[in-house]
Amino acid sequence: MLIFLIGMMGSGKTTLGRQLAERLGYAFVDLDEYLEKRVGRSIAEVFEQEGQERFRELEREALEAVVLDYDDAVISTGGGAPCFFDNIDFINRHGVSCFLDVPVEEISRRLLASNLQVRPLLAGKSEEEVSSFLAKTLSLRKQFYEQANIQLKGPAISVEQLQHLLNNN
Numbered sequence: 001m002l003i004f005l006i007g008m009m010g011s012g013k014t015t016l017g018r019q020l021a022e023r024l025g026y027a028f029v030d031l032d033e034y035l036e037k038r039v040g041r042s043i044a045e046v047f048e049q050e051g052q053e054r055f056r057e058l059e060r061e062a063l064e065a066v067v068l069d070y071d072d073a074v075i076s077t078g079g080g081a082p083c084f085f086d087n088i089d090f091i092n093r094h095g096v097s098c099f100l101d102v103p104v105e106e107i108s109r110r111l112l113a114s115n116l117q118v119r120p121l122l123a124g125k126s127e128e129e130v131s132s133f134l135a136k137t138l139s140l141r142k143q144f145y146e147q148a149n150i151q152l153k154g155p156a157i158s159v160e161q162l163q164h165l166l167n168n169n
């Protein structure tokens with residue numbers, strides 16, 4: 001089975017995905033890292049050199065490659081992945097999707113305490129700009145995230161909660 005974690009930057013997809021994979025004895029794939037390995041460059045470099053539009057094409061190609069590469073895996077997607085092309089349909093056709101629905105205030109807090117440079121959409125923004133960008137982006141993306149098979153809501157989603165919900169679906 002392929003389990004896709006989706007949701008905003010900072011919702012904990014990478015962190016929880018790694019923990020969930022360990023519990024299930026599945027491979028763990030972070031789609032951003034997988035893409036970086038494929039293209040031999042960091043996400044920040046791809047954005048800088050070729051722009052977001054090209055990044056979204058490479059992200060789609062990475063999604064297509066990952067479903068061929070793995071039978072059982074937890075795949076933490078990048079925050080924008082389900083929101084471009086027909087990626088959410090592609091994800092739902094190939095696995096179980098799970099939306100980590102963390103309040104935007106909590107996401108802002110987490111990201112402002114982290115290194116913004118590794119997330120090119122946030123790099124160089126002030127605290128206020130980060131908060132308003134995240135709120136606006138979530139309002140545009142929610143329609144895609146809400147197509148997930150499973151939704152988990154709260155400011156502190158745990159791996160236990162996630163595993164419990166998956167077992168009951």
Ligand SMILES: Nc1ncnc2c1ncn2[C@@H]1O[C@H](COP(=O)(O)OP(=O)(O)O)[C@@H](O)[C@H]1O
Pocket residue numbers: 007008009010011012013014015016076110111114155156157158
């Ligand atoms: N459940 C959690 N509770 C508190 N902080 C978290 C949690 N999950 C992730 N974080 C923190 O939030 C930031 C973003 O987490 P990350 O897993 O990289 O999110 P994503 O992959 O969704 O962007 C990191 O600094 C991480 O330590």
Ligand SMILES: O=C(O)C1=C[C@@H](OP(=O)(O)O)[C@@H](O)[C@H](O)C1
Pocket residue numbers: 007008009010013014032043077078079080081118119120121
């Ligand atoms: O939300 C987005 O558009 C992005 C989220 C990032 O992944 P995380 O959600 O893991 O931070 C990464 O794919 C890229 O910086 C773009």
Ligand SMILES: [Mg+2]
Pocket residue numbers: 013014030032076077078
């Ligand atoms: Mg991540």
